[in-house]
Amino acid sequence: MRLLIIGLILLVAYLMLRKKFNFFEASDTNSKNLKSGFQLIEAPAALIQSTLKKTISNVIMGLVLILITVLLFVKIKIVLLLLPIAFFLIGYLFLFNNHFSKIKSQQIWFNAKTNEVFVEQLKAENYAFNIFQDVQAVQKIESVQTTRGLLYGYYRIKLKDQLLEIPYLLAENKPANKLFFDTLSQNFKIETQKRIFPII
Template sequence: MFYILYNRFIKPNLKGNDGKIIQNNGYLLIDTTHTIISKATNLTLTTVGIGFILLIIVLVLAIKIKILLFLLPISFYLIGQLFLLSNHVKTTKKQQIWFNPQNSAVFIEQIDAENINFNLLNDVRRVREVKSVQNTRGLFFGYYELILSHDTIQIPYLVAENPQNKLFLETLHANFKIAVESKLFPII
C-alpha cells in the first residue's frame, strides 16, 4: 500500500515546481509545490496509519468491551483522509491556473475538459470556501469554489498554501465576500 501511495503522490512530483515563480507572457502559474504535496502526503499517511491501528485495537477489544465500538467511526474518519488527499491531489494535477495580476485575467488549462478563460474581477459571480470541519494533525483540507456564469472552478487548499500564490488569493479576498462552508469531507 505504501509503495502504491509513494508512486502515485511523491514520485511523480519530484520534478514539480518547488520555489520558482513561473511566468509566461505576464501570467503567473498558480500551482502547488512538491514540498506542500509531500508534507500533506506524510501527514495523511500518519493519520491513516493511526486510523488503521485504532481500527485493529477496536476490533480486537470490542469482543470483550462493547463500549469501545464508539471509536469505530473515528477510525473510519482517519482512514478516509487518504481518499480526501487523493481527490485533492488529482484535482491539483489535472488543472493549471495562470493569473495575470495586471488585468486580473485567469486562464485555466484542464486535462479532461475545455480550457477556461475569464476575468477574476468581472466574470466571477460569487466565491465559496469549503473547508474541513477540523484540522487533522496540522493538515487542513478544503477548497475555494469560483462560480462563473457558465462554469465552476475549484482551487484546492494545496494550491492556496503555496506562498507564491499570495497575490492571487489577496485579489480574491479583497474583491469578494467569501461564503464559508464546513464539511466533514470537502471532496471536490
C-alpha cells in the same frame, strides 16, 4: 502475528502511494514554462509531500484504532465508539487523492496586472476570465475541523458558464500564490461551508 501482517500491509500501501504520487520532477519542469505576464498557481513538491505524510499519519492512526477495536471488542463493547473516528481518519487518504487529482487535472495562470485568469484543463476545454468582471461568487468548502495539522478544503469560484474549484493546497503555497488568493479574499465576501469530507 497480526501486528506483523498489519505492519507489512501498511508498508506496502505506503510504498504504493509514494510511487503513485511521484510526479514531482515533471511538476518542477512545467512551472518554469510560464506564460508571458502570467504566474502559474501551483503546489510545489515539498508541500505535496508534507501533506501526504500528514495524511498517511492520520490513516495509520485510524488503522491503529480499528486494530484496538478488533482486539478489545470481545471484552469492552464501548470501544465500538472508536470506529467512526477510525474511518474518518482513513478517509483522509481518499480526500488527498481527490484533491491531488484535481490539482493534476488543471493548471491555473494568473496575471496580477490585468487580473486575468487562464485555466488549462486535461479533460475539458480551456477557458479564461477576469476576476473583477466575470466572477459572480466565491465560496470556501472545508472540513469540519483541523485534524493533526490537516485542514482539507477548496475554493469554489462561480462564473457565468464555469465553476472553478481550487484545492487549499494551492493556497498554502505562500508567498508564491498569496497575491492571487488575497485578491479573492479582499474583493469578495467569501461564504464558508463545512463538510465532513470536502470532496471536489
